[in-house]
Amino acid sequence: MTTTQQTKQKYKQIILNHLLAGKSLSTYEAFDLYNITCFLQRISDLRDQGVVIQDEWVKNNGKRFKRYWIDTPANGNHDASGVQL
Template sequence: MTTATSNAPVTDQPAPKTQIDTVREHLMTGATITTWDAYRLYQITCLAQRIHDLRTAGLTIQSEIVTHNDKRFSVYWLDEQTLLESELSNSEGELSEPIKRHIRTAPSGGR
C-alpha cells in the first residue's frame, strides 16, 4: 500500500495572509479603508464581504456612506473602544502612535 505524499516544498516562510487578516491588520492601525483602498493597496476586490466576515467574527466595524464627485461609497473603520481594547491587550498599557493619532483626530461622532 502506498501513501500519498505532498509535492509542495517545505520552506521556513510563513503562510500568506488571508484577505481577512490583511483587512483586520489595516483597520487595527486606526486607518480607514474604502473599496478603492483595498484594491489599490492589497488587490482585494470584494471589501464588503471581508468586512461582513470580520463583523460576523465579532469585530465592531463602523461604516459611513459618503459621496465624492457624485459617487457613493462606504468608508470603514474600527470604533475607538475596539482599537483601545486591542492595543491594551497587545501591549502593556502603552498606546502606539497610530492609535493615539487616530483618537486625537477622530470626530466626536465616534470616528
C-alpha cells in the same frame, strides 16, 4: 485548509490590521492598496466573528461609497487577540 480559505484568511487579516491601525478603508482603497476584490465579503466575515466595524456613506466627486473603520479607545489601546481568524 484550501488555498481559497487561506486567501480569505489573509485578506481578513490585512483588512483587520489596516483598520486596527486607526485607518479607514473603502472598497476602492482595498483594491488599490491590497488588490482585494472581495472586500465587502471580508468585512461581513469579520463582523460575523464579532469585530465591530463602523461605516458611513461618503460622497466624493459625485460618487457615493461607504468608508469602514474600527473605533479605538482614546488611549490607543486596541487588541484584536480576541478575534479568531
